[in-house]
Amino acid sequence: MNFVSSLLEALESLTSNKVRTALTMLGIIIGVGAVIAMLAIGNGTEQAIVGEIEGIGTNLLFVMTNREDVTNPEPLTIRDAEAIADPIYAPSVSAAAPVIQGQAELTAGGNVATTGLVGVTEEYRVVQNVELSEGEFFTGTQITGLASAVILGTNVAEDLFGRSDGLIGETVRVSGQPFRVVGILKKKGGSEFGNSPDDQILVPLTTAQTRLLPRTTKNQVDLIYVSAIDADSVQQAEDQISLILRDRHKIKLGEDDFNIISQEMFLDMASTVTGVFTVFLGGVAGISLLVGGIGIMNIMLVSVTERTKEIGLRKAVGAKKKDILTQFLIESSLLSVIGGIIGIILGWLLSLGIGRIAAASDFILTPAITINSVLLATLFSAAVGLFFGIYPANRASQLEPIEALRSE
């Protein structure tokens, strides 16, 4: 019996009971659809997060105080940052930018806004790749001289003035004190992790320290951004920073009172989390596919019982075991493969829909349907059809011709 005519016969048999066929397929459709949608969302989330982290810059390191493992950590200071930037002790470091971070209330012309405030030095511009749409970044004199100068993020400018250009020289009150606007940051666009530069203001570090966000220790900073000379030197830079800070903080044994975090670590962490997330989603969806497969087995068993006489007749006119076996396997695979194809389309639509909903709530998620997930779903559903078809098909092929014929 050739394959094409077997296929046609299987199609004919499936279409002869359309409702049953459709209901059986539904299990596979939902299963495959769920697998596709869940994997797409998992992958999309991962890509979004990875993109976000990569946006930070590949050669960036964060140095912060370790408050978790050490009871009385020595705070980081501007002097630490200067030491880290020393090209002799840290040849792999190109710049170190100490910052102070906090919140501040701004007023201008009757408008009030609460924003993130970052106290910065000149190095911040290099390390964070700051670009201004107008004005100039703080000069060295402004930073050392405790200048009352401020650079506004575009959203902040919009909130206070209703526009984000032509604002140089305007006065803004930061925590009640008058500051002169010297620059506006270029718009960066949405960020999934909140503190987008668009919603921040920058002031000179010294100004922040003395007047806006006073810290207990002299010269204390919250965080030091360090950029390595290139992406390959990140590890060396990390080691050099470690040595310098241990020496400065007089740590001989035990836990460091600072943490150095690289983008690599963020990426690792994020992909571990999203990986687990994706596997979990895929697993849940896989279970529904399994349930769909059991549905196929169930219907195929019913079908074998119903068609015992037909099987007997086919054997009486010369069908071999393998003919009957393939007939039923083709039917069950056809059920699951057609269901699988519809499921892929459904899953695709579903993930598009979820992407839309996410976008509407400001979470940029582009569901990523990969060739791999389509292949996985197709192969998995075909395998489900074959696997769950084997038992019924085998049962059919083992029937004795005369007994099958006699059944009513």
Place this chain on the structure above:
Amino acid sequence: MTEWVVEAKDITKVYQMGEIEVHALRGLSVNIAPGEIVSIMGPSGSGKSTLMNILGCLDRPTSGEYSLNGEAVAELNDDQLAEIRNRGVGFVFQSFNLLPRATALANVELPMRYAVLNGRNRKKVATEALEAVGLGDRIHHRPNELSGGEMQRVAIARALVNNPAIIMADEPTGNLDSKSGDEIMTLLKNLNKDRGTTLIIVTHDPEIAELTDRVISIRDGRIAE
């Protein structure tokens, strides 16, 4: 070498029904020559159908030797038996046994689908077979759109389509009125005349037995003489 198409010796068939053994055939021997028309008669439950199924390779005997066309059936595996059912014997059943959803044409094509040489001209051969049984204008009818006599003629077309040496018919006219029954008998006899096909017909009807070359009587699983 043998000149018999059917050569059965000391055939027994025992059905195991739990504790009870049912002896359907108790050492039965029968030989049939090529081109012969033989009828098998006997009371209900005497083992006629059991014998037919064994002769047609639908079932295996419990003991005894059986050769079909000189080939010892006991030594054949399931696939080889399937091949004999496909090409060596044509079976006609009392209850027609057509595929209910398939057309007359598709039903007749069925044995050719399982044939090793399944040629491109399957439709043509099947149509010719249907024309030969006088159903040239019914080829696209489904079984529920045919009369009993017509259904049995489709079954005969199906039995002869692979040109078997033997056609076995188990009460082919049992479900038909006497007129349709006569038509079926004429058809079978013409087949014998035109193609030399050996015919083995189980029947309860003495008039039909009358039309055959030889009557084999069976009683209690043995030949009754």
